[in-house]
Amino acid sequence: MNAVTAHPMLLALRDPAALTGLSVAQWETLVCQARRTNLLPRVAVTLDGLGLLPQVPAPVGAHLEAARTLARAQADAVRREVAYIDRALAATGVPIVLLKGAAYLLAGLPAARGRMFSDIDILVPRPALAEVEAALMLGGWASAKTTAYDQRYYRRWMHELPPLKHVSRRTLLDVHHAILPTTARLKPDSAKLLAASQPVVGEPRLRVLAPRDMVLHSAAHLFCNEDVGNSLRDLVDLDSLLRGFAQESGFWSGLTVRAAELDLTRPLYYALRYVAPILNTPVPASVLGEAEIGRPPPLLRGLMDAIFLRTLQPDRVGAAANLASLARGSLYLRAHWLRMPPLLLACHLITKALRREQITAH
Amino acid sequence: MIVGELSREALTGGLADGGLRLRTGPVVTRIQSRFPRVAEGVALHYADYTLEDTDGFADFHVRIAPPRSPRRWLKPQVYFHFDGASPFLPLPADQAFAMLEWGLNWCVSHHCHQYLIVHSAALEKSGCALLVPGAPGSGKSTFCAGLVSRGWRLLSDELTLLDFDTGQVVPLPRPVSLKNESIAAIGQFAPSATLGPPVHDTVKGSVAHMKPPTDSVRRAAERAPPRWIALPRYERGASARLTPLSRARTFMHVADHAFNYDIHGRRGFELLADIVSDSDCFEFRYGALEDAVASFDSIAGAA
Numbered sequence: 001m002n003a004v005t006a007h008p009m010l011l012a013l014r015d016p017a018a019l020t021g022l023s024v025a026q027w028e029t030l031v032c033q034a035r036r037t038n039l040l041p042r043v044a045v046t047l048d049g050l051g052l053l054p055q056v057p058a059p060v061g062a063h064l065e066a067a068r069t070l071a072r073a074q075a076d077a078v079r080r081e082v083a084y085i086d087r088a089l090a091a092t093g094v095p096i097v098l099l100k101g102a103a104y105l106l107a108g109l110p111a112a113r114g115r116m117f118s119d120i121d122i123l124v125p126r127p128a129l130a131e132v133e134a135a136l137m138l139g140g141w142a143s144a145k146t147t148a149y150d151q152r153y154y155r156r157w158m159h160e161l162p163p164l165k166h167v168s169r170r171t172l173l174d175v176h177h178a179i180l181p182t183t184a185r186l187k188p189d190s191a192k193l194l195a196a197s198q199p200v201v202g203e204p205r206l207r208v209l210a211p212r213d214m215v216l217h218s219a220a221h222l223f224c225n226e227d228v229g230n231s232l233r234d235l236v237d238l239d240s241l242l243r244g245f246a247q248e249s250g251f252w253s254g255l256t257v258r259a260a261e262l263d264l265t266r267p268l269y270y271a272l273r274y275v276a277p278i279l280n281t282p283v284p285a286s287v288l289g290e291a292e293i294g295r296p297p298p299l300l301r302g303l304m305d306a307i308f309l310r311t312l313q314p315d316r317v318g319a320a321a322n323l324a325s326l327a328r329g330s331l332y333l334r335a336h337w338l339r340m341p342p343l344l345l346a347c348h349l350i351t352k353a354l355r356r357e358q359i360t361a362h
Numbered sequence: 363m364i365v366g367e368l369s370r371e372a373l374t375g376g377l378a379d380g381g382l383r384l385r386t387g388p389v390v391t392r393i394q395s396r397f398p399r400v401a402e403g404v405a406l407h408y409a410d411y412t413l414e415d416t417d418g419f420a421d422f423h424v425r426i427a428p429p430r431s432p433r434r435w436l437k438p439q440v441y442f443h444f445d446g447a448s449p450f451l452p453l454p455a456d457q458a459f460a461m462l463e464w465g466l467n468w469c470v471s472h473h474c475h476q477y478l479i480v481h482s483a484a485l486e487k488s489g490c491a492l493l494v495p496g497a498p499g500s501g502k503s504t505f506c507a508g509l510v511s512r513g514w515r516l517l518s519d520e521l522t523l524l525d526f527d528t529g530q531v532v533p534l535p536r537p538v539s540l541k542n543e544s545i546a547a548i549g550q551f552a553p554s555a556t557l558g559p560p561v562h563d564t565v566k567g568s569v570a571h572m573k574p575p576t577d578s579v580r581r582a583a584e585r586a587p588p589r590w591i592a593l594p595r596y597e598r599g600a601s602a603r604l605t606p607l608s609r610a611r612t613f614m615h616v617a618d619h620a621f622n623y624d625i626h627g628r629r630g631f632e633l634l635a636d637i638v639s640d641s642d643c644f645e646f647r648y649g650a651l652e653d654a655v656a657s658f659d660s661i662a663g664a665a
Binding site: 024025027028031032035036057059060062063065066067069070072073074076 | 388390417418419420421423445446447473474475476624625626627
C-alpha cells in the first residue's frame with residue numbers, strides 16, 4: 001500500500017502541510033487529480049485552515065480560489081434546496097432524513113467542508129413514499145427519467161424513486177426508502193435507521209442518521225456503489241466522519257454491533273481496511289479486530305485489495321491506466337452484482353448498453 | 363518562444379508527443395494531438411502565441427484523439443479528453459480543430475471561477491472596453507470580427523473574463539468563430555483577414571475561425587475597463603441604429619449571459635452593477651458591417 005503515498009492528491013489528504021514542498025510539476029498533477037476526484041475545494045479549505053494559502057504558487061492559488069467559490073455556492077444552493085424540500089413536505093408531516101452531503105452540511109460536520117455536491121438525497125419511510133412523491137410533484141419536482149424501463153427499474157428494484165428534477169431550478173433530488181437496492185444481497189433495515197435518526201438543530205422536521213449509521217451508510221455507499229469515479233471523495237467522507245465522531249465517547253465501541261444489526265459488517269470491514277492505510281485515519285486496534293466478523297474469504301479479499309487500491313489512486317498513465325480502468329470496470333460490475341440477482345442483472349446491463357446518454361460539445 | 367518560430371515538424375512532433383503548452387491570456391493549456399488538422403489549425407491561428415516551458419504550470423491538459431474503436435478509420439471520429447475524461451460526445455474527425463476550440467472554451471467557462479465569465483465579445487479602443495454580450499445568432503462574432511479588422515483590439519470573442527478586484531476585462535484573445543453566412547461576409551469585408559478552412563455540418567452549421575491580429579495577442583496582458591455595453595441584433599438590410607438601453611435591463615441581460623453569475627452571489631451582483639453603472643448601454647441593430655463599425659468608431663472617438 002506504500003505506492004499510494006507517492007501521489008500528490010493522497011499527500012494532500014494525508015499530510016497537507018507537506019504540500020508546500022511540491023515542485024510546480026507536482027502542483028500541476030495535484031490540480032488535475034483533485035479536479036478529477038472532485039476534491040479541489042477540499043484541498044483549498046484544508047490549506048486555508050493551515051494558513052498555507054499564501055505559500056501556494058499563484059496559478060495554483062487561482063484554481064483553489066475558483067474551486068472554493070464553486071463549492072461554497074453549491075453548499076448555499078443545497079441549504080436553499082433543503083429548505084424548499086422541507087417546505088414542500090411540511091403538510092405531509094413525514095420526517096425527512098437527509099443523507100450524505102446534505103446531511104453533513106446541515107449537521108455542521110467537518111465532512112461538509114470544501115465538499116462538492118451534485119444532488120440531494122433524502123430517506124423517508126417506505127409507506128410514506130407515495131404521499132411524499134405527490135407532495136413533491138405539487139412543489140414542482142418531476143421525474144428526470146421518462147422511459148417506462150427506467151420507471152420500472154427504479155420503482156420495482158431500487159431503493160429510491162426515479163431521480164426527481166425541479167422544473168424551474170433544475171436541481172436533482174433522490175428520494176430513498178432504503179440505503180441499498182431492494183434486490184441487493186445486503187439488507188439494512190430502514191426502520192432501524194429511521195428509528196435511530198437524530199434531529200437537526202433548529203430544524204423541526206429535518207433529521208440525519210445517527211453517527212454510527214452515517215458511517216455505515218457511507219461505507220455501504222463506497223463499497224456497494226457503481227459511482228466509481230467518486231471513490232476517493234467517498235473515502236474522504238468516511239475519513240472525515242470517523243475523525244469527527246471519534247471525539248464522541250462510546251462511538252467506536254458500538255460500531256461493529258450496529259453493523260451487524262444493519263447487515264453491513266462486510267462494507268464496514270472494507271471501509272476500515274482501506275481508509276486507515278490510505279488516509280491515516282486513526283482507528284482503534286480493538287475496532288479493527290471486531291470488524292473481522294465482516295472479513296471476506298482470503299481469495300476475494302486479495303482481489304478486492306487489488307481492485308480498490310487501483311481505483312482509489314487518482315491518476316495513472318500507460319499500462320497502469322489500463323489496469324486502473326479494468327479495476328474501475330470490475331467495480332462497476334461488482335456493484336451491479338451486489339445489487340441484483342444474476343438474471344435480472346444481465347437483462348439490465350443489456351438494456352443499458354443499448355442506450356448511451358452523454359452531452360454534446362458546443 | 364512563440365508558435366510561429368517552430369518548424370512545422372517541431373510543431374507536429376510537439377503536439378504529438380508531450381504536448382505544447384500554449385498561453386492564451388491568463389490561461390496555459392497543454393494541448394496534445396496527432397491530428398494533422400489540429401496541427402494546421404494551431405500553426406495558422408496561434409502563430410503569434412507564446413509557448414510556455416515544460417517546467418511551467420499548465421492550467422488544463424487537453425487531448426484531441428481518435429476513439430479506440432473502428433471509428434478511428436471508418437467515418438473517423440475525434441474525442442476531446444480533459445483530465446483523463448471525455449466530457450463530450452465525439453465529433454467527425456474533420457471537426458478536430460473546432461472541437462479543440464470548443465473544448466478550450468469549456469475549460470475556461472467551467473473552471474475559471476476566479477473571474478465573472480460572461481458569454482460576450484470584448485474589444486478595446488482608446489483604452490476602454492466594449493462588451494458585446496449576445497446569444498448565438500445575434501451577430502456578436504461577426505460584429506466582433508468586423509471591429510477587429512478595423513483596428514479594435516480583440517480582448518475576447520466568446521468569453522469575457524471580469525476581474526473582481528478591478529472590474530477590468532482580463533483579455534483572453536483567441537480565434538474568432540464565424541458561422542455560415544458570416545464567413546463570406548468577413549471574407550468580403552476584410553480581405554486581409556486570415557480565415558481557416560471552413561468545416562461543414564457542425565452543430566452550428568459551417569464554421570471557420572479567424573486568426574486574431576498579432577497586436578491583440580501581443581498585448582493580451584493589458585487589461586481594460588468596460589466603458590460600453592452593446593446588445594447586438596443583426597437584421598438583413600437594416601441600417602445601423604443604436605438605441606440607449608436602461609441600466610437595469612442591461613444588467614439583467616449581461617447576468618443572463620454570464621456562465622457563473624449564480625455561483626458568485628453578492629460579489630457577482632456588485633461587480634456587474636458597478637460595470638453597468640460605469641458603462642453606456644445600447645441596443646444595437648445592424649444590417650451592414652461597414653455602418654456598424656463606423657457607429658462604434660464614432661462613439662470611441664467621442665470618448
